[in-house]
Amino acid sequence: MQLEPTEIKVNVEQQLLLLSWADGQHKNFSHEQLRANCPCGFCRASRLRQKEIQYPENVAISAIYSQGYGIQICFDDGHDKGIFPWAFLKELMV
Numbered sequence: 001m002q003l004e005p006t007e008i009k010v011n012v013e014q015q016l017l018l019l020s021w022a023d024g025q026h027k028n029f030s031h032e033q034l035r036a037n038c039p040c041g042f043c044r045a046s047r048l049r050q051k052e053i054q055y056p057e058n059v060a061i062s063a064i065y066s067q068g069y070g071i072q073i074c075f076d077d078g079h080d081k082g083i084f085p086w087a088f089l090k091e092l093m094v
Contacts, residue, residue: 003086008064008071015060017073019089033094035059035075038082055079 007020015031035055038044046053055077063074070085 003069003090005086005089010061010064012060015058017061021090025090027089027092029089029092029094031060031075032057034061034073034082034084035077035079037092037094038073038079039084039088040079040081042081 002022005019006022007018009018010016011018017029017031017034019027019029032055036053038053043053055075060076061073062076063080065072065074067083070083070088072080072083074080
């Protein structure tokens with residue numbers, strides 16, 4: 001199964017991350033959805049403790065860096081610890 005998308009686009013105006021895979025699957029994530037589901041250790045621990053993660057209402061992606069097995073997404077609220085594996089993004093239901 002091909003986990004890396006064939007297409008990655010950031011739509012700044014609509015605040016969406018658009019991913020497409022060779023198998024025809026497409027996912028559109030709002031920047032806010034991605035920030036709320038950040039898989040970094042701090043955010044995961046907060047969700048497990050049922051603590052609300054604080055971030056601005058209109059949080060936006062400020063940068064994306066390839067990590068091979070996924071992408072590191074940096075947000076304009078300064079949060080830059082989340083590395084989103086391809087498998088995580090492909091299965092994420094929001």
